[in-house]
Amino acid sequence: MIELKNVTRRFGDAVAVDRINLTVESGEVCVLVGSSGCGKSTTLRMINQLLPHSEGEILVDGKDVTAMNPEQLRLNMGYVIQGTGLFPHWTVARNIAMVPQLLKWPRERIDERVHELLTLLDLDPATHANKYPQQLSGGQAQRVGVARALAANPNILLMDEPFGALDAITRENLQLEMLRIQSQLRKTTVFVTHDIDEALRLATRIAVMDRGRIIQHDTPENILRRPASDFVENLVGKQDRGLKLMSLRTVRDLMQSYPQPRQPEPGADGLKEADSLRVALSIMLWQNWNQVPVFNADGEETGTITRERIIREGA
Amino acid sequence: MSIFSSVSPNSMPNRVLPVLGLLALALVWLLELGVIQPNRIVPGTGHGLWSAVGGAGAGLVSLILAGCVVLSLLPVRRRYLPLLALVGLSLALLPLLLEVFAGRHLPEDAPYARSSIGAGFWCLLFLLSLMLIEILGRLGSGRGLQLLILAVISGSWLWFLRSDGLESLSLVREFNARPDKFEQAFWTHMALAFGAVGISACLAFLLALKMIRSVVWRRPILGAVSFLQTIPSLAVFGLLIAPLSALAAAFPALQAIGIRGIGWAPALLALVAYSLLPMVRNTFVALTEVPESLADAGRGMGMNERQLFFKLKLPLALPVMVEGVRITTIQAIGLTAVAALIGAGGFGSFIFQGLGQAAMDLVLLGALPTIALALLADALLTMLAAILKPTPATA
Numbered sequence: 001m002i003e004l005k006n007v008t009r010r011f012g013d014a015v016a017v018d019r020i021n022l023t024v025e026s027g028e029v030c031v032l033v034g035s036s037g038c039g040k041s042t043t044l045r046m047i048n049q050l051l052p053h054s055e056g057e058i059l060v061d062g063k064d065v066t067a068m069n070p071e072q073l074r075l076n077m078g079y080v081i082q083g084t085g086l087f088p089h090w091t092v093a094r095n096i097a098m099v100p101q102l103l104k105w106p107r108e109r110i111d112e113r114v115h116e117l118l119t120l121l122d123l124d125p126a127t128h129a130n131k132y133p134q135q136l137s138g139g140q141a142q143r144v145g146v147a148r149a150l151a152a153n154p155n156i157l158l159m160d161e162p163f164g165a166l167d168a169i170t171r172e173n174l175q176l177e178m179l180r181i182q183s184q185l186r187k188t189t190v191f192v193t194h195d196i197d198e199a200l201r202l203a204t205r206i207a208v209m210d211r212g213r214i215i216q217h218d219t220p221e222n223i224l225r226r227p228a229s230d231f232v233e234n235l236v237g238k239q240d241r242g243l244k245l246m247s248l249r250t251v252r253d254l255m256q257s258y259p260q261p262r263q264p265e266p267g268a269d270g271l272k273e274a275d276s277l278r279v280a281l282s283i284m285l286w287q288n289w290n291q292v293p294v295f296n297a298d299g300e301e302t303g304t305i306t307r308e309r310i311i312r313e314g315a
Numbered sequence: 316m317s318i319f320s321s322v323s324p325n326s327m328p329n330r331v332l333p334v335l336g337l338l339a340l341a342l343v344w345l346l347e348l349g350v351i352q353p354n355r356i357v358p359g360t361g362h363g364l365w366s367a368v369g370g371a372g373a374g375l376v377s378l379i380l381a382g383c384v385v386l387s388l389l390p391v392r393r394r395y396l397p398l399l400a401l402v403g404l405s406l407a408l409l410p411l412l413l414e415v416f417a418g419r420h421l422p423e424d425a426p427y428a429r430s431s432i433g434a435g436f437w438c439l440l441f442l443l444s445l446m447l448i449e450i451l452g453r454l455g456s457g458r459g460l461q462l463l464i465l466a467v468i469s470g471s472w473l474w475f476l477r478s479d480g481l482e483s484l485s486l487v488r489e490f491n492a493r494p495d496k497f498e499q500a501f502w503t504h505m506a507l508a509f510g511a512v513g514i515s516a517c518l519a520f521l522l523a524l525k526m527i528r529s530v531v532w533r534r535p536i537l538g539a540v541s542f543l544q545t546i547p548s549l550a551v552f553g554l555l556i557a558p559l560s561a562l563a564a565a566f567p568a569l570q571a572i573g574i575r576g577i578g579w580a581p582a583l584l585a586l587v588a589y590s591l592l593p594m595v596r597n598t599f600v601a602l603t604e605v606p607e608s609l610a611d612a613g614r615g616m617g618m619n620e621r622q623l624f625f626k627l628k629l630p631l632a633l634p635v636m637v638e639g640v641r642i643t644t645i646q647a648i649g650l651t652a653v654a655a656l657i658g659a660g661g662f663g664s665f666i667f668q669g670l671g672q673a674a675m676d677l678v679l680l681g682a683l684p685t686i687a688l689a690l691l692a693d694a695l696l697t698m699l700a701a702i703l704k705p706t707p708a709t710a
Binding site: 050075086 | 608611616617
């Protein structure tokens with residue numbers, strides 16, 4: 001758990017972060033979103049004390065960060081930045097092994113962990129472990145950046161616009177990857193971005209920041225339904241709010257389930273339980289379907305969903 | 316694939332090698348290959364290629380050069396290996412020309428008569444070396460092969476120079492007259508040049524660290540080392556005589572370890588002063604150009620400043636720092652020759668002695684090893700920088 005109590009950061013006379021209060025519960029993903037210069041990166045960098053705060057209190061698992069040795073504090077927090085920050089003179093394996101090596105893990109345990117993490121992030125250890133960062137694509141490099149942050153199994157993950165420099169397709173892949181990993185690992189995560197769609201997709205709760213203050217701190221659904229101010233309303237976009245709400249929910253929420261999963265007819269078309277309602281509606285509009293079967297991850301037919309129900313209850 | 320390989324650079328007619336080859340062919344015929352002197356001082360009589368090594372020798376030399384030209388013009392892909400063999404072997408066996416020349420022309424009954432190297436031979440040596448460099452570049456050869464060729468050629472030259480056939484060569488005569496002094500000069504030269512580089516490397520490292528830690532010191536330090544570089548080298552050697560003499564006179568203990576107005580002490584001081592600028596500049600730039608985002612990542616992962624320095628900044632900066640050492644070493648080897656003027660010893664002493672006695676071969680005895688040392692240091696340090704280069708060339 002991370003608690004910020006009345007935290008202020010000044011640069012000279014300028015106030016970058018103004019008396020903010022924020023609590024990030026264990027295992028949740030808190031996304032700080034806002035335009036550049038709103039203080040979101042400053043807030044993140046105060047949590048691992050790369051920037052000391054001017055006033056207030058920052059508690060990590062109940063302990064004041066200023067009372068801890070900063071290196072010890074950071075060794076227990078994964079840190080991912082935009083542009084990866086991978087060391088160019090180290091191989092992928094050595095980059096991932098950075099924190100375990102600082103923690104003086106034995107050799108075999110490090111090798112095992114590197115292998116495990118490369119596999120977790122969908123990189124083939126045999127082909128990628130001995131490459132250098134500049135031999136990787138942007139998406140691969142950022143996967144390595146995430147693997148490096150997870151290496152010593154920290155409880156907390158700090159991510160500073162990690163996918164900001166990637167193209168739209170790679171970014172979306174990595175977001176899905178992150179959701180998958182987060183569902184397995186449940187790290188307490190603070191994630192900084194200026195992309196509201198990224199925030200809506202990844203967050204358990206979103207903190208919208210503007211000019212050094214937190215304007216609203218709530219779940220994605222509440223941010224969309226009840227924006228606290230015009231600023232938040234503009235940020236989430238007035239017009240496509242309905243579709244954005246739909247993308248927060250999945251087919252599973254509105255489907256009509258069968259009592260027993262069935263074996264599907266061969267070659268049958270349909271939707272997956274994990275598809276968002278937005279995707280489901282889009283496909284149904286395009287294919288001109290009114291009702292389609294829904295399949296689970298194992299490929300069994302588990303129910304059906306209708307267009308009317310999505311339109312009626314989706315947003 | 317076949318389309319690409321048929322126009323690949325290696326199968327195109329080479330333009331550099333024919334020019335070098337033809338130039339060598341022209342110069343070796345136009346200029347004197349060697350000179351026979353009745354004694355050390357009297358100007359001798361020159362011999363062209365035909366006269367020096369006879370018809371057969373002249374024919375062979377011309378044939379080899381013409382062969383290189385023709386081979387390099389042929390649009391065949393695998394011609395650089397035979398070319399390498401031809402040019403490399405010619406370079407290794409080049410002293411044979413001097414041996415044949417001495418055997419043919421040296422009068423039997425004149426013990427003071429000597430043969431010396433003519434302009435034609437130097438041109439041949441120089442142009443063949445250029446051809447070798449071009450061929451090695453085209454082959455894209457690895458360091459191992461380059462080192463091997465260098466070792467074979469220099470080994471062959473050493474063997475020829477130590478054999479009896481070249482005993483009459485004036486350069487060898489000058490060496491044989493003072494082998495102890497030559498050895499001493501070699502060690503003095505090495506000690507002065509590399510000592511200065513070593514001391515200034517340590518000093519420069521400390522100065523660069525100081526500059527990184529405190530911004531206030533940046534301009535004064537860079538200004539001071541730049542200023543040192545602008546004083547003419549001879550002036551520094553001269554200017555140091557008076558203060559060092561005074562110092563030695565005031566503290567006899569200093570005198571006891573050899574610090575005087577002339578000799579190694581002022582030479583070393585001046586060399587260190589000259590070496591500082593490239594070292595400080597390279598070290599400072601290399602260490603400050605490590606991207607801040609990398610340091611930020613390292614710090615954020617829990618590295619302390621010492622770990623950041625040794626694991627990140629230093630390894631990334633090292634190739635640029637070695638580059639500074641390379642520049643400085645070449646410069647120091649050359650400057651050490653000048654330091655002989657204030658009695659520091661080294662190969663420079665032969666140069667100045669030879670100039671005083673109008674004995675050009677003695678000058679060469681000082682100059683050639685200086686050049687060889689500089690080239691060798693350059694090659695080795697370039698290699699070191701390439702090895703230390705942290706990331707593979709393929710991006």
